[in-house]
C-alpha cells in the first residue's frame with residue numbers, strides 16, 4: 001500500500017514587518033490594545049508593491065524542496081491554495097512551476113480560502129495514494145493586503161501576507177493518517193470578497209467583507225468537530241495528538257478550539273501573534289516555524305486544521 005508523508009517544509013514572509021502601532025501611524029483608526037485583546041495579533045508582514053503570491057510561493061517551495069533533498073525536476077504534482085492569485089489565469093501553480101523550472105508536472109490552484117491548504121494537501125495525498133503521482137509540492141500563498149479595505153478597521157488589522165509549502169512524497173508507511181473536508185455554501189455571506197472583473201471593470205465590491213461575530217462562532221464550532229472526526233477515522237484519542245496547528249485567525253478562536261479538544265495550549269502552535277491571518281498560508285507557515293525551531297519532531301502526531309470563506313473547513317492528522 002502507498003501512503004503520503006511530509007518530506008520537507010518551507011515558508012516565506014515578506015521583509016516588511018508591520019506592528020499594530022505602525023497601522024495607527026498610517027492612519028488606521030485603531031490601537032494596539034484593542035487588536036491584541038480581541039485577536040492576539042501584534043504584527044503581520046506585508047508584501048511589497050509588485051510582489052505576488054507566486055513570488056512568495058517560490059521561496060517557500062525552494063526551502064521545502066531543500067529540506068526534502070529534491071530538485072524541481074523531481075516534482076510531478078504542484079497544487080497552490082490561494083484566494084489572491086497573480087492573475088485570473090493562468091493559475092498561480094503554473095506560474096510557480098515556470099519559476100521553479102519544472103516542466104510537465106500536473107499543476108493547478110485550489111480555492112477554499114483559509115481552508116485552502118487543507119484542501120490542497122488532501123487532494124495531493126489522494127493523488128499519491130492512488131499511485132498516479134509520487135512527489136507533490138503543496139503550497140498556500142497569499143497577498144491578502146491587496147483585497148483589504150484599509151478604511152475598514154474591523155478587517156484590515158487582521159490579515160497578513162506570506163507563503164508556506166510542503167513536499168509530500170510516496171512512502172511505505174504513513175504519513176498522513178486521516179483527512180476530513182467539508183463545506184456549507186449557505187454561509188457565503190458572512191465572509192466574502194463579493195466582486196469580480198467583468199468587461200474591463202470591477203463589478204461589485206473588490207474588498208474583503210466579514211461578519212466577525214458570525215465567523216467567530218462558526219469557526220469554533222467546526223474546528224473542534226472536524227479534529228474529532230479525523231481522530232475517529234485514525235482511531236486515535238484527541239489527547240494523543242502531540243501538536244495542534246489550527247488556522248491562525250484569532251487567538252481566542254484557537255484557545256476555544258484547544259479547550260473543546262481537551263488540549264493544553266503548550267501543545268498548540270501559535271503564530272497569529274506574529275503573522276496575523278495569512279489565510280491559506282497560515283497552517284504551512286505555522287508548521288514550518290515549529291519544525292524549524294525543533295518543537296515538531298519526526299514521528300510525532302500533528303493535527304492541521306483550516307476554516308474559511310465558503311464556508312469551508314477541514315483537518316489532516318499526520319505522523320510527521
Ligand code: ACO
Pocket residue numbers: 029030031034035038039114153154155157158191210211212213215216219247249250277279307308309
Ligand atoms: N480597532 C478599534 N476598535 C475597533 C476595531 C479596531 N480595529 N474594529 C472594530 N472596533 C470597534 C467596533 O467599531 C465596535 O465599536 P462600538 O462598540 O463603539 O460600535 C467595537 O470595536 C466592537 O466591535 P465588534 O465587531 O463587536 O468586535 P468583536 O468583539 O466581535 O471583535 C473581531 C471583532 C476581532 C473581528 C471578532 O469578531 C473576531 O475575531 N471574529 C473572527 C473573525 C476572524 O477571525 N476572521 C478572520 C477571517 S475568517 C477566518 O480566517 C476563518
